[in-house]
Structure formats: structure tokens, C-alpha cells
Amino acid sequence: MSAFLLARLKAARPQLALLILALLVNVIVAPGFLDLRLQDGRLFGGLVDILNRGAPVVLLAVGMAPVIATRGIDLSVGVIMAISGAVAAAGVNAGLAWPAAILASLATGLVCGLWNGLLVAVFRLQPIVATLILMVAGRGIAQLITEGRILTFTEPHLIAIAGSTLATLPLPVVLALAAAGLTGLLVRATALGLFVEAVGTNPRSSRLAGIHTNLVLGAVYVWSGLMAALAGLIAAADIKGADANNAGLWLELDAILAVVIGGTSLYGGRFSIGRSVLGALVLQAMRTAILRAGLPPELNLVLMALVVAAVLTQQSPAFRPLAQSLAGRLMARRKNKEAQA
């Protein structure tokens, strides 16, 4: 078991290095950042904050990683968050018991995922277009449910999803880590991970080898929808209300970025749940550092864009030869100068 963990840690070295770098920046801008204290049975401190604030994107990334591994993408997760939050809020406000409201909210996520999966696997739409449909329509659906207002609620159990503590950690942290662990177990203790990677690398060969490619494709979108719904519950509980306009806004991009930082190629194939979680935490640590440094939050978007550009160009097949030829030219120029001198 320890050899297994060691191999995983070794594979995650780039992500761990990035995370440590981002945490270091936090320590520099806020010296007390690493301090942890236990108060009323709950841990407080910068690290806990990052886990807590990062929980929704961790959940989205956990759902997104298998999708991207099939050479797909799910643009609708941010919107699914808004819908699931709206369903839960409308549910308790309409007198539904809190467990029923939560179940309805999660079921909504499943149905959204099923819709995406159907479009991609059965109707063969390009994933980016298929999920764009829900991304556009979904905000409207959420607004219809909340009737255009921020639908606040006072149901204590629903609020507790974001506000309570389990084993000294905020509940969102526990939920996100549990979901990540469950997903990791689901893909690696069964053959699903292998099937996802095979279908993402070569769908034709996979079908000929007897893999039910449509089922695998559909399943990853359903799971992504479920994870997004859970993230939506946390986001709604956090503000004690469902904000159809802003819940999960642009978070699909964070999730995609987290997965890409986690080393999964947008061309499909190998993926890792653990490294995708690390990717999401890197993003949250960066965001926290910018806020703590007192820099305008707008800078966040610019910085994130730079990270996206850097990570994606580094992945591009055209980059390596280009970088090599550039490096070669620089070397040649230096040699020329030396020769002249």
C-alpha cells in the first residue's frame, strides 16, 4: 500500500510543486498563514480556508477529469450548480423535507448529466457543443425556478451543508474529499478507469475490443452532473440562498483548468482524480494569495488566464519543436557572439 502511495506521490510531483509554490506566496503575503488553531471543535487557519473555499471546484474537477479523459468536455457544470441550488431552495421553501430537497437537487444533477451524455454518446454531438446547450439554457432554467430572485432559505439542515463541522473540518471539505475518494475508488478499483482511458485514446479500437463505448461516454457525463449538483448544494448553503445568476458562474473554466493542471490532456487518455484535486487546490491557493496581498480581485482573472495559456501551450504538440528551435536559435546566436568576441 505504501509503495502504491509513493508511486502516486511521485507522479504528482509537478502538481505538488505548484501547490507548494502557491502556498509559499501565501506565507509571504500573510505570515500567519500556516497557523492552525482548534476552536469549538473546528480547525481554523489559512490551509483550512483554502480547502473550504476550494471545495466546489474540487468537486467539479473530480467530475470533469473522467469527462476530459474521454476527449470530451463539460461546459455545463457551473450552470448545473445553479440549477441544483435553485431546486434545493425552491424545494424547502415549498415545504419539502430537507432530505427530499437534497435528493431532488442531486437527482436534477443526474438528469442534467444524462442529457449531456445522451447528446454526446447517442447523438454524437461534439461535447463542447452538446454541453454548451445546457450551459446556455441552464441559467434560464435556474432563473425560472427562482423566479429571477435570490431565493433565500432558513432550513437549518440545508444551511448546515456549508456551515457545520465534521471531524474538526468544515463539512464541504469532508464532502469534497469523500467524493474525490469515492470517485478514485470507482475508477481504479473497477475497470472503469481503464475503459475511460481506452475510449478517450482510441474509441474505434475500444469498441472492437468489446467496450460499451456509449455507456462509458454517457456515464462520465452523468457523474460530472452529480458532482456539480453537490457543488451547487454547497454553494447555495454557503450564502443561504440560491442565486441563479451567479452560482457557479465561470466555474466550469476553473474545473477544466484544474484537470489540465492535474496533467490530463485535452486530447483524452490518461487521467488522475488525485492530481485533478491538487490542480483545483492550486487555483484556490492562487486566488487566496491575490486577495490576501490586497491586490484587486480582477487581477485573479488575468493571472488565471496566464496560467491557462502557459499550461496549454506547454501541452500543445506544436510547442515542443517551436521551443526547441527557439532555444537552438538562441544558443546559435550566443555562440556567434562568443565567436565574434
Add this chain to the structure above:
Amino acid sequence: MAIPDNRVVVAARGLTRQYPGVKALDGVDLTLRAGEIHALLGENGAGKSTLINLLTGAQRRDGGTITVDGVEIDPDGPGGAVRAGIAAVYQEITLLPNLSVAQNLYLGREPTRWGLVHRARMNREGGALLRRFGLNIDASRPLSDFSTAVQQLIAIARAVDLSAKVLILDEPTASLDTAEVQTLFTLLRSLRDQGLAIVFVTHFLDQVYALTDRITVLRNGRLVGERLTADLPRLELVAMMLGKAPTAESHLSRRPASARPAGAPLVRAEGLGRRRLVGAFDAELRSGAVLGAAGLLGSGRTETALLLFGVETADEGQLVVDGKPVTLRSPRDAIRLGFGFCPEDRKLDGIVAGLSIRENIVLALQAKRGWWRRLSTAQQHELADRYIKLLDIRTPDAEKPIQLLSGGNQQKALLARWLATAPRLLILDEPTRGIDVGAHAEIVRLLEDLRDRGMALYVISSEIEEVAAYSDQVLVMRDRAPAGLLEGEAITPAAIVNAIAADHHGRGAA
């Protein structure tokens, strides 16, 4: 008919094109004459596409010369070749379906007035141009309104209008029906009579004899010969393409059929077929016996395997397995019955590049078990190591990405993938293509070993001698339909070549 001393338009001499590790084209000559239709023939990997690409400038040549009307050219892109008078029309039409017919005809050279496109004139002239090609259609309508055949004619009209010396047609009839083929042929004959040199690439031999004046045959990147169509018997042509003198003795010894008792019938195809894919064929697969399939490229030989493995679903006839009729809707159905399939294109349909050799080997067995019954990592290692040793797959370990293996070893890994599922029937499409001679012999030995241990084998191959050596029956395909079934002592390389070459009335060509 053409006169042998027609004026030479294009003279290509000693064309060579090197890819990493292989010579795709090795010192090939091609002479095209005005007013002639010239067939360019050869099996997969013969070098036809490379030759065309060098002529059209899509690829640069590594050696040799091309002269057009005595002037040497060195096209560095399609534009250069078009200026020199060479234009090509490909099997997949390379026009833009969303634009109008006239826009397609004049793309990049639209007639203008005051710097703007003169649409009315373009439509008018486009219509007039097409009428010269026997097409009376409204050129302002979008291209996508018209059938593949008409689009094909429009593509030809554009190509001829662009550069009226040489027209290269790469499998133009592949997706046309009989009447459409006739229309195309009428047009090509009239273009020939106007003095155009036409290159016609096809794998339909009947069309070669119906249309062309001269034939150039390539094999394995080399020129086999150039002949007048009228002087080249069909049988000799097939022998040239397959590289097999039809009378020569086979160097592989054939085991007498009586030494192998016929096994139990496992799978019977009764008039199995699918419209536009392959005509109804019969086949019987017995355990411990090999059914070979022979035929030229495009003869329907691969398509029979697609139906037997459920990649395509048959729409006529029936498949009987263990005495019960079954319908295969997907490869999963076939795998459940104990079938396995090593496809022709290893890279596209076989290996999952990027995954390890181990993962590639366990893939089919794992898929058969279902996602919830995962083979443990230890089981996977055991399985992979066993087959690496058994089939002698040359690799330092099972964790290497499969694409790093040589072609022969990739093929063995794919064999291992299916052997791990303990199949009753193994379908192999060109199992020895593109692998070196040593691995070649090993694979053949492996297949014979599997047969002797009671597996039913269906082997599609263009290696006529091999097919003749190990098959108990040989299904010969021609023009997407069965052309004969050879059994027992009747299986000789010469008989197979003869059956492939017979014209479509069923008469032998010899």
C-alpha cells in the same frame, strides 16, 4: 483505341520518396500520353497515393524527375502542379458543400467587376462550363443539393477548367452506382478524345478493361510494369498486382487435407450481406479449420469480417452459431459468442496507443468480464507476462506504451488480447501486413498452432501463397461479392489468382 505513340505529356523518371524506415516509392517511372486513359494499379502500400502526391506537389520527391511537355517541373504545392497543367480529383470530394456550384468552380479565381465578385457572370459561365461536361444544372444552387456523382463531375469540370493537360482521378467510382459510373465514363472518354491525359486509379478490374488504354502496375513502392490494356490478360494483371506468377509452385508445403479431420461446424453465414457494403456470401467456420479469404483491395474481403464480427449489421441472410440463428448488432454480441477480431488497420482499429502493452492485452478480456469485475493488477501482470513469453513479444517489460513496439510485435500483442479471451473463432484481417519477414513466419506458425488446438480461424490475406498453404477452404471475393469457394486439393495459388481475375460473368480469365 489509343495509338501507342501518342504524344507524351508527362514523363516521370526514377521517382523516389523516402519515409522514416521505408521507401514508399523506389525509382518509379510513369509516362502519360495525350488522349489516353492510364490506369494506375496496385494493392495497399503499393505506392499509388505517394506517386499521385508527388505529381500534384502535395509531397516533395526525394529523387527522380518529372517533365511536362519536355519541361522539368518541381511542384512544391498543389498550386505549382496546377500551373504546370496537372490537376487531381480525389475519392472524397474536396469541394465546399456549403458554397454554390459556381462558387466552387471559380473558387480563388472569381470573375470580378469593380473589384467585387460578379456573381451573375460567375453563375452564367459556370452553367455554360458544366453544360460542356453534359451537366445541365443551375450553378447558383448550393453544391450540397447534388448527388455524389454530380459533385464528382463538378469537381472534374473545375479541375479540367483549371489545367487542361493532365487529370488524375483517385478512385472516382468508389461511391457511385452503375448508371453513375457510365455517365462518368462517357465524360472521361470525351475528355480523352479532346486530347487530355487521364490517370485513373481504381481497384475495379472490370472498369480498368472497360475504360483504360494503358496500365501501370506498382507493388511495394516499385514499378512492376507498363502495358497496353488490350495486350494484358486479366490473369496476368492480377499476377502482376499480387506479385505472383500464376503458374509457379508454392514454396510453402501444403498439408494434405485428410491429415486434419474436419471439426464441428461453429458458425455458418447463409447469404449474409449488407446493401452498399458487401453482397450475400456463404461461409462455414469449423473448429480446427481455417477459412481463408482472398481478393483484391476493395473486393469486399474486409467487409465479410465486419459482418461476421458485428461491426456492421447484416441486412440480408442469416448467421447461424451453434445451430441457432443470431443477429450481431455490435462487436460485443460477437465477443459474447466467443469471437475475436484482429482488424486490418492495426494503428487505427487495433492498438490503443498511449496505454501500456499490459493494458492493451487485458482490454478485451476485461471488457468481456464487465467493468465491475476488474482483473487485479497482479492478474493483469500475470496475463501480460504469460502472453509476452508465449508469443515472444520483444519488449523489456509489459509497462511500455504499445506504440513503441514494432509492427510484428504489435500484431502479436493484439493476438494476445484475443487469446486471453479464449475465443472459439478468431477473425484476422491481413495479420501479416507491414511486418518484417521473420515475424511474418512466426505469425503464420502461431495461426497454424491455434488451428491445431481446435480454434476456428477466418484469415483474410493478400498473401496468396500463405492463404493457399494453411486454408481448408478459400472464399474468393471480387467486386464486393463472392466469386468462388475453393476446397481441398483445388486450393492452389494459381486457382486463387484465377478466381480473383475472372470477369464478372464468372468465366475464368485464363
